[in-house]
Amino acid sequence: MSKALIHAKIVPRRSNERGHANHGWLDSYHTFSFANYYDPKFQSFGSLRVLNEDRVDAGQGFPTHPHRDAEIFSYILNGELTHRDSMIQKGSEKTEGDDFFRMKRGDVQFTTGGTGIAHSEQNESMKQVHFLQIWALPWAKHLTPRYHTKTFSEDAKRTAFLPILSPLKSGPGASAEAEKAAEPTLPDTIPVHADLVFSAGIIPVDKRFKWIVGAGAVTKTRGRNVYVHLPMCKGGAAKIKLDGREGAVLGEGDGAFVSGVNAGDILSFESIGEGEAEVVVLDSD
Template sequence: MSKALSHAKIVPRRSNERGHANHGWLDSYHTFSFAGYYDPKLQNFGSLRVLNEDRVDAQRGFDTHPHRDAEIFSYILNGELTHRDSMITKGKEGEQGDDFFRMRRGDVQFTTGGTGIAHSEQNESNTQVHFLQIWALPWSRGLTPRYHTKTFEEGAKRSAFLPILSPLKAGPGASYEAEKAAEATLPDTIPIHADLVFAAGIIPVDKRFKWTVGADAVRKESDRKIYIHVPMTKNGASKIRLDGREDAVLSEGDGAFISGLNAGDILSVESIGEAEAEVVVLDSD
């Protein structure tokens, strides 16, 4: 198969090259500089700032901690993780909502840190939780803090890449009313304050999914950047090939920096392993 995107540069990021910290209760792999792992060349990729693949033991987690001026989201791969706003007392949460959400596979919890917010994420179950924690740089500082939570159907991710986050439709400088309405550019997605689309797919063996760069949702149309990541979900049996390139084959835990893309370009992602491949796409400015 010939390269469809000969103008694009693809640089794999191998799993064993990532930063790694095992704290006993937390086993974390860092694609970008984070906490005790620092690489001056890996501070961000477009708006993408953090991509951590985390496993948290039962009855452990992240105690209440602050965030500001970052767009932060968790994508649950397996297990359960409870998000709780710092104002909510444990045992008095009430129904699931944006301020409190007991997340399971398929759930995404999103936080606009803005001027400052504090929350906790705890694994209150009896089994380990495996999830991706992702941060993006917002298009402006000092935003109003906000939470969003949403469940994305497993079946939909098995037929094509399913958009999960897309830019706030009102764009930078949105009014108070537009911020409150929180309408995303793409229907049924969570709005993010960045020129970024996040999508996920579960590609059956010997099948190919295609991603349209920009997803008809972004402002910047040239020189876009995509980061592809293959989470470690199938004990190493998953494998993908990007753009038909033999030098762009990714195994579980691997990722790839793809640059020089234009909105409307079609990126081919083939599943060539022994098990279906879960793949996330971060399409950034």
Template structure:
């Protein structure tokens, strides 16, 4: 068992207190205040602003709608999600036949910046799509709109946490050339305009993974980590954080999350699977 991270403050955010709306075509849970659900306790966590766990029925979805000044990303857990936007291929486009059809392990990332319009539809005829929709607050407003799509392999996630997002090289003062190159701090990740990192791992029963706080990429020493256990195994997944065996707050069931405070860059946050099935875990690391 990993040595407990004794100084970490862990506050669970139980699935039962999340905002929830079932619109028929969309069944959605909100970790933070969103749409018609508002709770002053849950507005943001560092630069993390939105974490929605969505299921969208076949042949339905989100019609074209605008965004500005948010970093928006979708992490596909199962099914298919078809993305269209107003900047396909880096050019303005009204061609409705140009799209990205995302599947499990794909991440679609959008910098809203000065303005972008996109749609996300489940065009499959039979199967629902299950994904996480996440928003982060960028380090400055008025950025050039941009998108990225990458796949992150399950087999790698079964070996340990895989870093998915890391800050853009150049930081808040990135030049136009650095923006164009869009190089992330960590190779083979998606660059984000924030002191923020995202990781994901698929942990087998009895195994424990370690997330290096800061993702080996971020700047601020004092950090916050939000850990989320998606609802994927019919309620049979269970994890424990930070090696705190006697702390009920450190045990998460499906749909639960946890605010991990009072941690610093370089700390090792352990996540142990104490259930009987695989647990897919997402970590969101912010200043």
């Protein structure tokens, strides 16, 4: 078992303390200030700006709306979500790769808003969709809009945390050629314009996972900010303990701010509930 990180500060963010809005067709929880929910204590954490846990009813969704200067990604937990934007013409969609537009569990859709892009997110299926929508603040403004979609293995997530996003390898000030190549620092991940690694794991009951801060992929190595979130997937049966601490036990919908950690530190996760725990980790500057 990994040694406790005595220098780390862990502050839980309880599910019932999040912002919450139920519009009937949309049931949304906000970890950070968003839309009509505002709390000056919860504006951002490192590069992380938005973490919404949304459920959208069948035949409903978010109509076309613009974004600028944000890195936006959706992590599908259950159901299907259809993404369309101003770079994809209806009728010309593909069924895989960066033009893939209908997402299911295991898929992640990523958009660089940059100089401006308009997109919609609709549930065109016959059942509710449950997903996380996350925004990161990019390291530069006025980037060229870009999107990526990728499927990540459920089996791999059940053996260890699986990196999903990592920084663009060429870093800030990348050339147009490097932007087009879109090579991530970690292989088989989606490149993000931020000093951030996003990963996910599905921890079996009574098992432990570990997260190595920075994942060997970041620029800032001291004083990193790691946000942990346990989505509401198992009807309350999932529960985890962070760093072996009794005061850092998280139930479904809970999160935790982990600050004061450094690249290479090992953060332990123990699944102590009655159901497997799907956990996302946002390791930020």
